[in-house]
Amino acid sequence: MKLTVDQLRITLDRRPVLHSASLEARPGDIVGLVGPNGSGKSTLLRAVYRSLRPEHGVVRVGGDDVWSLSPRAAARRTAAVLQDAGAGPAGLSVTEVVALGRTPHHGLLGRDGAADHAAVEEALDACGARPLAGRDFTSLSGGERQRVLLARALAQQPELLVLDEITNHLDIRARFELLALIRSTGITTLAVLHDLDLAARLCDHLVVLHQGAVVAAGPVLDVLTPGLLREVFGVAATADRHTDGVIRITYGADPLGLGVVPETAAG
Amino acid sequence: MVLSALLPAVMMVAVGIGAVDVPPADVWRIVLHHVTGGGAPGDPALDQIVWNFRVPRVVLAALVGAGLAVSGVVLQAVVANPLADPYVIGVSSGASLGAVLVITLAGGALGGLGVSSAAFLGAIAAVVLVFLLGRRRGRLAPTRLVLSGVAVGYVFLAATSYLQLRATPTELRQVVFWLLGSVAGAQWEQLPVVTTVVVAVTALLSLFGRRLNALLAGDESATALGVDVNRLRAVLLLLAALLTGTVIAVAGGIGFVGLMIPHLVRLTSGADHRRLLPRAALVGAIYLVVVDLLSRTVNSPNELPIGILTALFGAPFFLWLLRRNNSLDAA
Numbered sequence: 001m002k003l004t005v006d007q008l009r010i011t012l013d014r015r016p017v018l019h020s021a022s023l024e025a026r027p028g029d030i031v032g033l034v035g036p037n038g039s040g041k042s043t044l045l046r047a048v049y050r051s052l053r054p055e056h057g058v059v060r061v062g063g064d065d066v067w068s069l070s071p072r073a074a075a076r077r078t079a080a081v082l083q084d085a086g087a088g089p090a091g092l093s094v095t096e097v098v099a100l101g102r103t104p105h106h107g108l109l110g111r112d113g114a115a116d117h118a119a120v121e122e123a124l125d126a127c128g129a130r131p132l133a134g135r136d137f138t139s140l141s142g143g144e145r146q147r148v149l150l151a152r153a154l155a156q157q158p159e160l161l162v163l164d165e166i167t168n169h170l171d172i173r174a175r176f177e178l179l180a181l182i183r184s185t186g187i188t189t190l191a192v193l194h195d196l197d198l199a200a201r202l203c204d205h206l207v208v209l210h211q212g213a214v215v216a217a218g219p220v221l222d223v224l225t226p227g228l229l230r231e232v233f234g235v236a237a238t239a240d241r242h243t244d245g246v247i248r249i250t251y252g253a254d255p256l257g258l259g260v261v262p263e264t265a266a267g
Numbered sequence: 268m269v270l271s272a273l274l275p276a277v278m279m280v281a282v283g284i285g286a287v288d289v290p291p292a293d294v295w296r297i298v299l300h301h302v303t304g305g306g307a308p309g310d311p312a313l314d315q316i317v318w319n320f321r322v323p324r325v326v327l328a329a330l331v332g333a334g335l336a337v338s339g340v341v342l343q344a345v346v347a348n349p350l351a352d353p354y355v356i357g358v359s360s361g362a363s364l365g366a367v368l369v370i371t372l373a374g375g376a377l378g379g380l381g382v383s384s385a386a387f388l389g390a391i392a393a394v395v396l397v398f399l400l401g402r403r404r405g406r407l408a409p410t411r412l413v414l415s416g417v418a419v420g421y422v423f424l425a426a427t428s429y430l431q432l433r434a435t436p437t438e439l440r441q442v443v444f445w446l447l448g449s450v451a452g453a454q455w456e457q458l459p460v461v462t463t464v465v466v467a468v469t470a471l472l473s474l475f476g477r478r479l480n481a482l483l484a485g486d487e488s489a490t491a492l493g494v495d496v497n498r499l500r501a502v503l504l505l506l507a508a509l510l511t512g513t514v515i516a517v518a519g520g521i522g523f524v525g526l527m528i529p530h531l532v533r534l535t536s537g538a539d540h541r542r543l544l545p546r547a548a549l550v551g552a553i554y555l556v557v558v559d560l561l562s563r564t565v566n567s568p569n570e571l572p573i574g575i576l577t578a579l580f581g582a583p584f585f586l587w588l589l590r591r592n593n594s595l596d597a598a
Contacts, residue, residue: 049491077495084485091538092483103481104493108474158494 001062001159001188002027003048008107010043017043020057021214023190025160030182030189031201032220034196036233038133039209041192042164048190049080049162061160075104079158081149081166094132094140094148098123099154123154127181128179143174150181163191167198196224200247201237208232220247269542270549274276277553278329281560282321286568291318298322319455327453327461327517328559328573329552332524334465334514336532336551338507339525340543341472344479345503346409353511356416356504357393360423362515363559366445367427373432382445383457383516390512393419398504407500447572448521450559457517464513468506468550475503476541482539523577524551534588554581 003025010018018040025031033041046052047059050066059066066074079101092100101123102116124130127147132140140148146166153161163182167175175195179202182189192197199206199220206223208216210232216223224239229249236252254260282298283289289297293309297317298454300306338353346355354360357532365385397419401412427468431442478499481489486496511525529543537541562573 046487051487051490070493071490071495075491078491079287080488080491082487082491083487084487090483092480093537096480096537096539097484100481100492103477106477110477112546162491223453 002060003031003188003190003205004058004060005044005048006058006060008044008047008054008059010040010047010052010054011079012043016212018047018054018212021209021212022057023214023217024112025188025190027188028186029205030191030203032199032206033190033192033209034194034199034206035209040212041209045080045082045164045190045192045207046161048160050074072104072107075156075158077158078160078162079156080162080164081146081153082164085170090136090138092137094129094135094137095120095124096149097137097148098129101152101157104156105173117206119155119157123151126154126185127151141174143170143177146170146174146178147181150178150249154185159188161187161189161191163189165192165194167193167195196233196239196249200224200249224249270546270553274329274549274553274556277541277556278325281325281328281556284315284560284564285316285321287313287316289313289362293317305347323458324424324450324559325457325556326455327450328555330458330461330465331450331514331518331521332528332551332555333548334510334551335521335525335555336528336547337469337472337502337544338511338514340529340532340540340547341475341479341503341507342525343529344482345500345507346413347415347482348409348413350526351413352522353514354420354520354522354525355413356508357397357423358390358508358511359520360420360427361393361396362386362390362512363446363520364423364427364430365392366519367434367442368431370441370445371430371438378573386398386519387512387516388491389423390515391508393423394504394508394512398501405497407504409500412504414524444572445519447574448519449562449570450518450555451563451570453517461513461517464510468510470543472503472506472510473541473544475499476539476544479503479540480538516593519574521555521574521577522579523574524555527581528554531585531588 005021008018008021013133021040022046023031033044035041041054048066051073053067061074098120099116102112103120103190105116120187124133127150129148129151132144133147137145137148159214161182167178170178175198179198182191182202191202193202203220205218206220208223208228210228216234221239221241226238229235229237235255236257237249237255239245239247239249279291279294281514282292283291293313294317296306296309297314300309324350335353342353342355343349343351365388367383369385397412397415400415400419401407403411431439434442478494481492481494482496482499484492489496529547532543532547532550536546558576559573561580562571562576565571
């Protein structure tokens with residue numbers, strides 16, 4: 001499903017966090033939202049999953065303004081994996097956490113039916129979380145938790161996935177596993193990522209936020225120019241497509257421009 | 268299910284035991300006679316003891332236990348704090364002030380207002396105050412709610428303490444008994460209202476099981492799951508306040524049940540609210556019936572306030588359960 005974010009302006013505690021931020025994701029696209037801390041990435045995501053109402057601008061999912069939809073209708077289109085889980089819901093099993101994804105599909109009187117069970121089972125399988133099904137969520141490792149939360153999002157049967165820093169605190173293998181999993185879903189995705197290398201691998205397009213505004217958007221190599229990396233991220237680096245087809249970021253010997261070159265780099 | 272069969276059984280036993288022991292067969296016959304109108308009325312003295320004193324008391328104990336446990340489950344989820352109990356939003360301090368006002372200043376009735384009504388009004392006034400103070404820009408943040416509840420509680424407590432200082436020894440004894448809680452004053456006339464509130468509010472709250480589960484995932488995640496978190500929190504708070512206010516108005520400030528029964532049930536059967544709410548209601552009911560039975564038998568013919576015994580018997584069992592459970596180590 002298509003996502004359009006148009007001219008978003010959001011002020012929090014009298015501080016303008018976003019001003020005229022626009023972006024677009026075509027159906028099936030994986031769009032990476034990158035930018036330094038405090039650039040407004042999480043705020044933009046909140047507007048997309050209908051948690052923050054912008055004072056100006058509009059977020060459209062599948063052509064409809066998310067604020068014209070009910071909370072439940074919006075959540076049937078958009079699922080999010082966020083960082084507020086903390087230690088996670090104590091006492092819920094993995095299956096019960098995944099089943100939370102069925103919340104927007106039911107009113108107050110709704111009971112779980114065959115469709116719900118099927119969606120939960122399918123999501124567990126898709127994320128390789130089947131062996132964890134009976135475990136207490138809080139007993140899982142970081143990587144396992146993120147896989148289960150992604151399964152919860154899939155059980156929601158969304159047409160747009162919103163992901164906020166879901167590779168944080170994961171070991172390197174767990175990161176790549178999670179990326180492969182996201183790719184395999186085929187769902188339109190908007191992902192905030194801190195690690196530019198991972199962003200370059202995962203995403204079709206990148207959108208760069210800087211001080212509340214979109215300063216660049218497009219294919220990875222078009223966006224991550226040395227100039228942008230220096231101005232927005234404050235590092236001396238280049239992004240290149242290597243002979244194996246993978247785009248990698250190479251950071252300079254003196255990435256901060258301090259005039260100090262480490263011995264190992266110089267020698 | 269075992270629990271739903273256990274509750275009536277425990278209630279029948281509790282009705283039979285006391286200063287005069289009544290055999291289960293007689294209890295059954297008397298209750299049946301009053302409920303269906305059939306059978307022989309039997310010994311009028313026994314009939315009086317069973318039907319006029321013990322049955323309303325046992326029924327009230329069950330209702331109060333269920334109400335406190337359900338309210339505790341809901342509030343622990345609403346304010347996202349495992350230390351929350353039904354009194355966290357100021358209900359008990361408000362109710363205490365109302366009750367103590369009437370006991371000390373009006374000798375039991377203020378402009379026709381009895382202790383129960385005054386306690387209920389005090390409870391609702393406190394909750395409304397906490398609700399208004401806990402709200403900021405239309406949002407009810409859990410931490411702000413809890414802290415507002417604590418602050419309002421202290422203000423009400425100060426007023427209550429001052430009134431206690433001015434009270435006569437007789438009034439003071441009455442105040443202390445009220446504060447510790449009791450179902451000894453149970454009367455048939457109270458039961459219709461209390462039953463209606465406890466049953467209706469518990470049933471309503473049970474409908475929110477799925478959304479309460481979503482709340483466990485955090486406010487932002489719950490929002491992304493299609494839950495209107497602010498509205499949900501407001502609705503649940505008001506329902507829990509109504510439930511707690513009603514219960515505390517008739518039984519005083521019985522502690523422990525609303526804090527511990529939710530944890531006890533969670534430790535044994537998980538945190539899914541669709542299971543947790545009905546089970547907590549049954550366990551809370553059974554627990555308070557048993558503890559009330561103890562409160563009137565261990566030191567017979569004197570009665571101990573139920574509030575003393577709820578913690579004395581419950582806490583060691585709870586600690587034992589806590590040590591057995593592994594899932595708490597992970598978090």
